Amino acid sequence: MADEEIRPAGAADVPAVADVIDAAFRPYIERIGRVPQPMEEIHPTAHGGGVGRRLLRFVDAHARALGLPEVRLYTNALMWENQKIYPRYGYELVERRVSGPYDRMHYRKRLL
Template identity: 50%
Template structure:
């Protein structure tokens, strides 16, 4: 699901998220046919929807689950009157650096935060 330590050189930040609280707060969505094959965590933050994590198990790749979760995030943002979705990814996640622009996101910055080399993206809705 989240990036591996091998890819970014340390334990990825999503691995330390408090998912029990995020689930209780209604911020996590799961996709799969009877099994949790993909998930997304997002919530409103100011004038935008903040996409904290989106991941698909490797064996479920190519089934459209990630796209369905991203579409759901966009629909939620629009329903809440939010004008954008914002996210960041680790610079070592090179597939993401190609994927997000393909999905309509624009890179808005890059900086090291908490020791992570992060690339920031936004999609205007």
């Protein structure tokens, strides 16, 4: 997996992306009470393999290349697993915001 390129998904990737979304969100549906809003997800079989770390590094590098001062992301307040990961990679909690049925924790990482 470490040698695989990070690239935008194309039409041919739709079935694989749908599988990842289904597998990644399935455990959260009961906890949250609904399907989570779309966000970057990693298939559960890839957890612990460094894929998330690579994605976060990719995002940081891309944002720096664009000259952006920070990266922002959010996760559902009931996805506490994510809330443990982001601070390890330099993200700080900015605010908790409820929008309709979604309760989100918003994070940022300053790049400059």
